Structures are given as C-alpha cells and as structure tokens.
Amino acid sequence: MTNPSLRTDWRLMQGIAFVLFVAGTLLVPAPRRWPWVWLTPAAAYTLLVACVRPIRYSLGWLSLGRLSVASVATTIGIMAFTTAALLLFHSAAHPEVQGYRAFLPISALGSDIAGAAVFAIVNGILEELVFRGVLFDAVQSQRGNWGALIGTAILFGLGHLHGYPPGVLGACLAGMFGAVLGALRLWTGGLLLPIAAHISADATIYGILVHSARV
Numbered sequence: 736m737t738n739p740s741l742r743t744d745w746r747l748m749q750g751i752a753f754v755l756f757v758a759g760t761l762l763v764p765a766p767r768r769w770p771w772v773w774l775t776p777a778a779a780y781t782l783l784v785a786c787v788r789p790i791r792y793s794l795g796w797l798s799l800g801r802l803s804v805a806s807v808a809t810t811i812g813i814m815a816f817t818t819a820a821l822l823l824f825h826s827a828a829h830p831e832v833q834g835y836r837a838f839l840p841i842s843a844l845g846s847d848i849a850g851a852a853v854f855a856i857v858n859g860i861l862e863e864l865v866f867r868g869v870l871f872d873a874v875q876s877q878r879g880n881w882g883a884l885i886g887t888a889i890l891f892g893l894g895h896l897h898g899y900p901p902g903v904l905g906a907c908l909a910g911m912f913g914a915v916l917g918a919l920r921l922w923t924g925g926l927l928l929p930i931a932a933h934i935s936a937d938a939t940i941y942g943i944l945v946h947s948a949r950v
Contacts (some may be wrong), residue, residue: 745793750873753780753865769854773861780869796872800925810928813915814935821900821939824908825947830901832947851941859934866891866913867920867929880921888914899940912936 736925738764761767782789866887876885892910900908916929 745789746876747873749790750870753869769876769889770857798925799927800923810932813932817936818939824900825943832944845894847945850936854941855938858937859930863926863930863933867916867926883908884917887917
C-alpha cells in the first residue's frame with residue numbers, strides 16, 4: 736500500500752514537472768501558438784506519467800466526478816451567465832482582439848461552427864486537465880481545498896493576461912471564472928462539469944473573435 740505522505744509528495748512533483756514543461760515550451764517560438772502551447776507540455780507530462788509508476792498511482796484528479804440535478808442545473812446557469820457576461824463585456828469595452836486572433840489558427844479550423852466546436856472542446860479539455868486537474872491536485876496536496884481553489888484561480892487569471900478578455904481586467908475576470916470552475920471541481924469531485932462550463936465559455940469567445948473580424 737502506498738504511504739499517504741509519499742502520495743502527497745508525488746502529487747506536488749507532478750505539478751512542478753508540468754509547470755517546467757510549460758516553461759520549456761514557452762522558450763521555443765514554434766509551439767507558442769495554440770494548440771501546441773498546451774499539447775506539447777501535455778504530451779511531455781503523459782510520457783512522464785507513463786514512465787514513473789508513483790506518479791501514475793497518485794492521479795486522484797483523473798475523474799469525471801459525481802453528477803446531480805443541482806450540480807448540472809448550476810453548471811447550466813454558469814454557462815448562461817458567462818456567455819452573457821462575455822457578450823456584454825465585448826459590446827461595452829470593444830477590446831482589441833487582433834493579437835489574440837493571431838494566436839489562434841482560425842482560418843485553419845474550417846467553418847465557424849466547426850471551428851468553434853474544435854477550439855472550445857480541445858481548449859476547454861486541455862485547460863481543465865491542467866488547472867483543475869494537475870495543478871489543482873498539486874496545490875491541494877500542500878494547501879488543502881481552499882488553497883487549491885484560490886491558488887489555481889490566480890494561476891488561471893495570470894495565464895490569461897494575454898487571452899480574452901484581454902489585459903488586467905480580463906485576467907481578473909478569468910481568475911473569477913477559474914474560482915467558479917474550482918468550486919465545481921470541489922463540489923462534484925471531478926472534471927466533467929468544469930470542462931462543460933469551460934467549453935461553453937470558449938465557444939462564446941471564438942464566436943466573438945470571428946464576428947469581430949467581420950465588423
């Protein structure tokens with residue numbers, strides 16, 4: 736049987752390893768574009784997990800979670816609120832989005848609907864595996880539930896400083912959204928509903944970026 740203290744150490748180490756993989760990816764110009772900015776460290780992390788047995792045994796975060804009428808209804812409400820908030824922000828602030836559009840291979844993703852589906856599903860899953868999965872588990876092993884919720888929300892906000900919504904205000908909004916997703920993760924014990932809420936937000940963002948190119 737695995738010693739609980741050793742399991743906690745491996746949970747932390749896998750989080751540190753992933754951060755190092757992300758940092759290494761950002762040092763190379765080519766993988767900085769989406770989706771390689773996430774796929775490259777995810778591939779390295781997967782290889783690490785495959786090769787190191789104690790890390791494999793410590794993956795407590797790899798779960799869909801428990802669904803209930805209340806949690807599903809709450810998630811649907813979060814989706815509706817997030818979509819409305821993003822549309823309201825864009826119509827009121829009219830932020831510059833050309834830099835973010837350059838980050839995404841919009842023209843390569845096909846039609847608007849197909850592109851939105853591909854981007855939202857891939858990005859939503861990858862980012863949730865990172866922030867509410869690997870990093871959440873690592874911080875939780877050292878600082879408990881509240882530390883994980885607050886810490887990963889801050890990291891999520893910082894990671895979106897150059898995302899959408901843009902700038903410091905956008906990072907704060909992303910951090911608040913990350914806290915909501917973290918609360919869903921704690922409530923349900925898994926990633927399914929946080930992923931669903933994230934996919935909905937990313938589909939809205941993709942639609943905003945496509946629409947802004949035509950105005």
